[in-house]
């Protein structure tokens with residue numbers, strides 16, 4: 001069959017694919033190439049919606065033989081746009097939807113196309129959980145390979161701290177199981193090293209009992225005192241409590257009076273993994289910070305932390321930057337309020353994630369996420385309205401991050417965008433970088449998997 005892509009110069013489609021091969025003339029092409037961010041849509045020459053490891057091996061060989069840029073896509077949330085390619089080949093794992101729960105041993109094998117909310121909902125009847133992030137539509141493989149920071153981090157660590165094994169198709173087409181006993185270096189690298197080592201097909205997680213859960217949104221007015229107070233409460237909270245706090249001008253949410261729209265608020269998502277009485281006690285300091293503008297924190301299923309998504313048509317254009325800091329007291333809170341006030345972005349936010357707890361109890365060299373002792377992660381983000389507006393929003397981000405800089409040069413790879421090799425190095429300090437490069441040399445010596453936060457082979 002002729003290939004109609006203008007960029008791919010090959011004349012034949014890959015033979016023997018059991019899944020779906022989508023070329024630019026396919027009726028589903030536009031839908032298939034759509035990713036989360038509106039400024040990241042590319043025009044691949046081929047999208048291969050794989051049905052399993054054999055398809056993946058075939059697609060890898062085809063991309064190599066034809067010199068096609070290779071992208072790997074799961075949930076499509078890459079802020080760097082790395083899950084699609086101009087003219088190249090996308091290995092799309094979204095049709096890999098298996099979920100195999102072993103309630104007795106508290107483990108699950110989840111296929112690479114499963115999303116965080118799909119797995120969470122499947123685990124709910126078993127009162128078991130594994131933690132991902134704050135967006136239910138993120139693919140479990142994408143978030144896990146980078147680390148996974150979310151609502152259970154202080155209690156159970158990053159997502160990778162619950163990873164027991166991964167099945168992966170490597171650059172030479174071999175299917176391997178990496179775990180503590182088999183290919184241990186690869187298993188180490190997969191826990192934070194991203195999509196550098198092959199295409200992951202399945203992930204095995206340790207599950208955690210979750211007999212009771214309390215969570216939801218607490219909306220507080222944002223002043224320097226409330227922001228600093230929130231961070232203090234989050235740091236002093238028991239490990240059962242994790243939070244993600246968005247300091248931002250209040251969107252016109254229906255439950256807010258009109259006069260509150262646009263006023264800076266702390267829109268906090270609070271999550272308590274434990275019984276109701278303990279939850280009330282742990283939440284009291286947050287509720288005492290100031291009179292809440294809204295309080296939706298209540299007992300319920302963990303899956304309720306994932307609100308219905310904004311629909312397939314929602315594709316924002318945004319810039320963002322990630323940073324690790326040691327403290328957010330009154331001075332830093334004033335800096336945050338100042339920068340938010342000075343921007344005209346339709347949506348602008350400083351997102352604060354207090355870590356510590358189980359994240360910090362894992363040694364820095366146990367996985368490829370080395371920032372175990374960095375207590376607070378911050379993300380700055382701004383929507384922009386068009387290409388002309390983008391540079392101004394980017395420069396606002398950079399100034400904001402510079403004003404908040406406290407000497408920690410690290411970055412969390414899942415929140416790094418297409419920011420160049422220095423930022424990839426920031427994600428993998430010192431010995432982590434050297435070890436990742438050695439593993440890369442062993443499993444992908446030609447750097448076939450390079451459309452990612454790239455770790456070149458040693």
Ligand SMILES: Cc1cc2nc3c(=O)[nH]c(=O)nc-3n(C[C@H](O)[C@H](O)[C@H](O)COP(=O)(O)OP(=O)(O)OC[C@H]3O[C@@H](n4cnc5c(N)ncnc54)[C@H](O)[C@@H]3O)c2cc1C
Pocket residue numbers: 036072073074075076077078079082083093112132133134135137138139140141142143144145146147148149150194195196198199200201414415451452453
């Ligand atoms: C709205 C939003 C909220 C987020 N919230 C959080 C959060 O709370 N916590 C957090 O930790 N992160 C969060 N992230 C970041 C997110 O974890 C990363 O962007 C992650 O890479 C997305 O995975 P994906 O599968 O959805 O994306 P994709 O764009 O499909 O994949 C991203 C990259 O991951 C690699 N990859 C994906 N699947 C595979 C695979 N099967 N095999 C090999 N490589 C693969 C590829 O390199 C790919 O380019 C958020 C992102 C967004 C957009």
